[in-house]
Ligand SMILES: O=C(O)CCC(=O)C(=O)O
């Protein structure tokens with residue numbers, strides 16, 4: 001998740017040189033309707049040779065977990081789901097869930113409304129322009145925490161709140177910024193976020209059982225989550241072997257539930273190699289983020305991933321990032337800490353502290369939680 005947003009309106013129809021000082025410092029806007037056809041890609045989108053993506057990578061086999069039995073209370077099916085979740089999370093933190101109970105029409109509508117929104121003229125989308133430091137809004141061009149290279153994508157983000165006393169931010173956000181005709185749009189993503197929040201609490205039960213701390217432990221922790229929903233829209237790119245839709249990163253959040261269309265593009269770095277995750281419209285891709293890795297005392301992994309683009313087809317993904325309420329202290333439950341065999345790996349922190357750190361210092365090639373731990377320790381000792 002890139003956090004910084006660039007807001008200038010300079011057009012990107014002309015290629016820029018990397019050694020052109022102005023191009024390095026002037027904020028840029030990515031007008032997808034023009035760039036998608038260009039054979040000469042602006043240098044800001046071209047990744048260094050050693051970071052250029054391979055489009056032909058081997059498939060990562062991750063467990064396909066059937067949630068049907070768990071959701072209907074079948075003990076044997078629940079035990080099997082718990083086993084598979086635990087196995088995947090110790091290795092790389094990625095798994096798929098099917099029979100998840102989310103209405104198929106809601107998913108299809110969430111995808112088709114994305115087409116409606118992102119195919120609007122740039123000037124109209126920019127009425128919902130995301131401001132620096134904010135989570136909500138439209139962004140067409142980032143630098144931020146990935147690297148100086150711009151991701152080949154447009155995004156629309158919402159802040160979702162499952163807090164007991166809170167406004168329904170998702171529902172009103174677009175109609176407030178873009179006009180009443182976007183009310184229905186807001187309702188769809190409000191419903192989608194509520195469904196994702198519910199699903200993530202179910203997955204938290206499985207994670208708690210698989211770590212041996214009981215099904216309520218993490219469910220209660222995240223019950224009043226304050227999460228982020230991001231729509232990723234990747235236009236075609238005439239140089240997909242030189243650009244990236246989303247640069248390599250670990251999600252700093254707790255749990256990501258991603259729905260990708262049939263196009264494909266998600267890659268995960270496991271055993272020192274990039275692997276693809278085959279699209280499955282019936283499934284959600286779930287992955288552990290840094291915050292949950294800390295909550296599990298390092299037992300479950302948050303893994304590097306990225307998204308590649310292609311020449312012909314627009315790709316869409318919808319990512320729900322589960323985050324704890326701002327005042328919740330991220331501290332592993334006692335059952336996961338043992339002074340002799342499993343000492344504390346990371347200090348206590350709150351989600352806003354990790355967010356501040358990633359906004360200021362994130363680099364894809366660093367171990368976020370270790371660097372964050374050093375940062376906290378330095379702050380405490382100064
Ligand atoms: O679009 C994808 O497949 C991945 C997106 C992603 O990793 C993110 O938004 O954090």
Ligand SMILES: [Fe+2]
Pocket residue numbers: 001249250251256305
């Ligand atoms: Fe991600």
